[in-house]
Every structure is written in C-alpha cells, then in structure tokens.
Amino acid sequence: MKITIVGGSKGTGAQLAALAQAAGHEVTVVSRSGNAPAGVHAVTGDAADPAVAARAVAGADAVVVTVGGAKGVSRQRTAVTESVIGAMQKAGVHRLLVQSSLGAGDSGSQMPAPLRLVMQAVLAKALADHNKQEAAVQSSGLEWTIVRPTGLTDKEPTGTWKALTTGDGGRLGGSIPRRDLAACMLGLLTDDSSVGKALGVSS
Template sequence: MMKLLPTLIAVALASSSPVVDAFQSSFVGGGSLLSSSVPRSHSALCMKTIAVFGASGLTGSECVYQALKDGDTVIGLTRNPSNLKIPKGSGGADADKPLTDPKLTMIAGDVTKKSDVDKVFEKDIDGVIVALGGKTSDVGETMLTDGTKNVIAAMKEKGVKRLAVVTSIGAGDSENQAPFFFKVLMWTAMKKIFLDKNNQEAAVAASGLEYCIVRPGGLTVDPPTGVINVIEGEAGSIPRADVAQFCLDAVRVEDFPYIGKAPCISSVGGTSWTKDRSKAARGEM
C-alpha cells in the first residue's frame, strides 16, 4: 500500500481490484502497433485532429506522442511548449528528446484564459483531451475547473462533441475506490486539489457533450501494457501510456462504450473488453 502511494499522489497532481471490464489497446510502445481486440468503427480508422490541453505534462505528452504515431494531427496548448518531450513510457530510446512533428502544432497559453483556448479551435477539431495538472500553489485552486469550462465553451461554439478528461481515482463518486492512506491525503493535504477535481468533473458531466471522465489509479511512467481494466474496487496502478491510449480511444472510436461515464482504470487483472463491452455500454455491468 505504501509503495502505491507515490503513484496515487501523482494521479492527483497530474490529473488487487474487482474488475468490471478490460480491453486490449492498439498501442504497445516502441512504435509498434498490434491488432486491437477493440472493434473499431470505420470512422475511427480515419486520421483525426486531436486537441490536447496540458500537452507537455507527463500524461498529455503521451497523448500527443501516441496520436502522432497513429497518424493524427495534434494541436496542443501548454504554458511552455519547449517543455514537450518524447515521453518515457512509450518513447523507448527516444524518451526525453524534444517532440516535434509536421502534424504537431503547439500553442503557448493559459487554459484559464478563454482567448488562449480559442486559439486551439481556429482549426477544425475532431476530439479533445484535457490532461491538466499541477500543484495548487503553482496553478491556482480552481485551474482545473476554470480551464475545463473554457474548453467546454469553445467546443460548443465550434460544434466539437467528443471530450476525454483525465481526473483521478478518488474524485467524484469514486472516493471509496482510493486506498485508505490516499483518502487521508484527499481529506487533508490534497483537499483543495480534490475540490477542484470534483468541480471539474461536475462541469464535464453537465456539459451535454459526448464526454468520458477518466479516473486512473496510481500513475507510473512505465511502458504501456496494452491492457486497461475498468474497475469497481480499490485502485491499483497504471502507466500513463495506457491512460493516454484510453483517452485517445475515447475521442476517436465512435461507439466507445464509456461515453457519458466516469470509469476508473487500472492495469491489474481483467477480462475481455470485447466480451463485455456491449453490457458496459448499456450500463448493465
């Protein structure tokens, strides 16, 4: 339990369990692609333009890197674009090198400023990933909520519907899925962070968009496992690379089964998402 705490704290600052559901992702790392066991719609096979907010963060950079590997166009917003590096998890030997690509546009800006957010939507966007994070002492006590509301407003103005937002295990109604010692931190040192996360989730749930609130367990920078479990019980850990793949699937796969839901995800244990996905989509799990 104590070994897991640092990764759980990382979840909150970034953004053995009974398993409801699991799936095999298409990206396994090192640039190699495997056949996915997830039935993808035809539209998901087309190249997309993905907006990533918090693009230079540990999870955001995984989203950017993997989307580019898949052939998508990416527009990212971050305070300091020069901080964007190839991520450790899926970057292999290239990890920590500057991340550049002809299909990548990075915008320097503050997500709490609507005018900066609007710059991202000057081009047509197919899907949006919000992977914001940071200490409240650095980014403020309401950055997650204020920034996400700006993103939602811009999406509505431009008619963009698909949204994935990374929050944390313990947020919203998942408090009981956090390990006890992490709950103590949620109630004390991290109280303001979780108030912001809870308000952020509420804004997303009320948005009317095709959203997926993604609540990862303890975050690591390990290579992707390719398997992501949607859990009901206490959280384990999960590589940021797997979280990124889940978010990308959420905004690219037309019939993604967790739209309008807030799944908690982990890399430990699991059954087949292909087997159970229709029930999950109907909320019958």
C-alpha cells in the same frame, strides 16, 4: 481524427500526443510552455483564456484536457476546463475527454482503503478542484468521458489496464504507468460506449 490536447506538453498529455501522432491522427497541443512532441502542432498560451481556448479547439474532432494544478492559482483545472467547454460549445466541437483523479466524485469506493485515507488527507485541495471540474464537464451538454487514474508513474507500460465505473463494482490498483493511461485514453476517444461515463483506471 483531429485531436486537441490541452496540457499536452508533459506527463500523460505528452504521452497521449505522441501516441496519437504515431497512430496517424492530426494533433494540436496547447500549453503555457509551448512545448510539444515532435510532429505535433503547438499552441502557446493559457487555455483558461477564452481566446486561447477558441484558437486551440477550432477545427478539432475531439478535445482532451490533461491539465494539472498551478502554483498560486486556485481551481486551475476547473478554470481551464470551463474555458475549453465554452470554446467547444461555440465552435460546435462535441467530443470531450477529461483527465481527473481517482478519489474525485463518487470514486472513493474504488480505491484501497489506506490509499483513500491518504488521498483525502494529502490531496484535499486537488480533489476539490477535480470535483468542480467534473461537475462542469457533466453539465456541459457535450459528448464527454471522464478518466480517473490512480497514482501515475513513469514505469514501462504493460499494455494492459482496468477501466471501471463505480457501478461496475470492484477495486482498482494503486498506480498506472502514464503511457498505459495515454493508450487507454486514445482508445476511449473513439469508443462511443464511454460517452457519459466516468471511469476509474489503474494497472
């Protein structure tokens, strides 16, 4: 599979790029820094620029968006995601996986109550950006999946995780190692049952 990862120079995106490349996929990473794991094709640029987004998604079978916020930039996640969606629609690329955050959309009910209060207070601006990002994804007409992780850590992966929609019921834990989240996301890319779903993910 040809996979483009937008925001894959570090964090979960870089972990996903390394796992996908090791699994035999052809991986392209687009980022402003131009950094990418060994063996992965790098595209340098801001994917909020439609020309950069078009170059990044050309020929892809699937696109993953893992961008974070940027200092001094309002709604960075939304801007990048909207640009990528537009490029995918023009190029005829259909499969989209987007990393959001637990607390976005209707996922507050999946969080432990103390964590929910902290998220709402400390991450209000980030969650507002994720809400707009998710709205763009859900109205895109693409074959989308949204992943909403709990707190991300650099701990050793456990190889296990919980992935729940709000309709599944149940609560999620407070954190997940980035490499476990990346492994979960790689599996979801080829899981047709995840299309059109937003999944909260934790250890």
